Each structure stands twice: as structure tokens, then as C-alpha cells.
Amino acid sequence: MLRLPMDAANYxxxxxxxxxxxxxPNAQLLHKTGRYVSAAWMPGRLFRxxxxxxxxxxxxxxxxxxxxxxxxxxxxxxxxxxxxYEGIGDTFPQPWEYVRTxxxxxxxxxxxxxxxxxxxxxxxxxxxxxPLPSGDFRLPI
Numbered sequence: 609m610l611r612l613p614m615d616a617a618n619y620x621x622x623x624x625x626x627x628x629x630x631x632x633p634n635a636q637l638l639h640k641t642g643r644y645v646s647a648a649w650m651p652g653r654l655f656r657x658x659x660x661x662x663x664x665x666x667x668x669x670x671x672x673x674x675x676x677x678x679x680x681x682x683x684x685x686x687x688x689x690x691x692x693y694e695g696i697g698d699t700f701p702q703p704w705e706y707v708r709t710x711x712x713x714x715x716x717x718x719x720x721x722x723x724x725x726x727x728x729x730x731x732x733x734x735x736x737x738x739p740l741p742s743g744d745f746r747l748p749i
Contacts, residue, residue, distance in 0.1 A: 619726065620638070620642065634693045646716055647676055649713065650675075651666055656737060663730055665711045677725055708729075
């Protein structure tokens with residue numbers, strides 16, 4: 609059974625194919641069941657894995673990974689679906705390509721403290737991946 613810590617923030621930070629403008633079943637599910645909060649970023653680096661990106665959270669990095677934050681009403685149900693999309697779970701070989709974890713993200717239009725949000729971070733070596741220096745998957749390389 610999928611569990612979240614009792615104090616878990618009900619926010620999700622997405623930076624790839626789950627963002628607005630992407631038309632796949634999992635993005636549609638997020639946009640239907642979650643509420644878009646704002647554009648946001650986290651410190652780190654972004655890479656093109658294949659047709660999708662992978663991000664590393666690096667709190668001391670000058671780079672930013674740009675994405676969107678969603679408020680979630682039913683995070684357990686949504687994460688059950690998104691974990692499968694991201695290749696997480698008992699049916700997938702270890703190490704998983706992504707791990708779901710919480711990171712502080714800064715909302716673009718708000719100059720207050722960062723909020724804690726769940727995100728899917730890339731969990732494989734990045735040496736052979738193409739970096740995306742803009743930190744924005746929607747922008748060309």
C-alpha cells in the first residue's frame with residue numbers, strides 16, 4: 609500500500625511530460641485531479657534522457673530546473689498512477705529510473721519562502737545524457 613508521511617505537503621512539482629501543454633494520459637490525470645498553483649523552480653540540473661527529461665536536485669547548484677507546482681486533493685491515488693508512469697514499484701527492476709521525494713521549490717511569482725513539494729528525481733548516472741542548460745524542458749536545446 610502506498611503511504612505518505614503524515615506531515616507531507618500535498619504539492620507536486622513537475623518539470624517534464626506532466627506539465628501543461630503535454631497531452632498524455634498521466635498529464636491529463638494530473639490536470640484533472642490536481643490544481644495548478646504556479647510556475648516554479650528548484651535548484652539543480654536538467655537532462656534529456658530520451659524523449660523525456662530527468663532532473664537532479666542540487667541545493668548548492670546555481671542552475672534551476674523550471675516546472676510547475678500542483679496542489680493535490682488525493683495524492684495517494686494520483687501517486688499510485690504516477691509511480692507506475694515513472695517506473696517506480698515492486699514490478700520494476702532496481703535501481704528505479706526515478707525516485708519520488710520531497711524538495712523545496714520556489715514559486716516564480718511569489719517572493720516568499722519555498723514550499724515543500726513531491727517530485728520525481730532522476731536516479732541513474734547522467735554522464736552520457738544531454739544537459740539542458742536552460743533548465744526548461746519546453747525550450748529547445
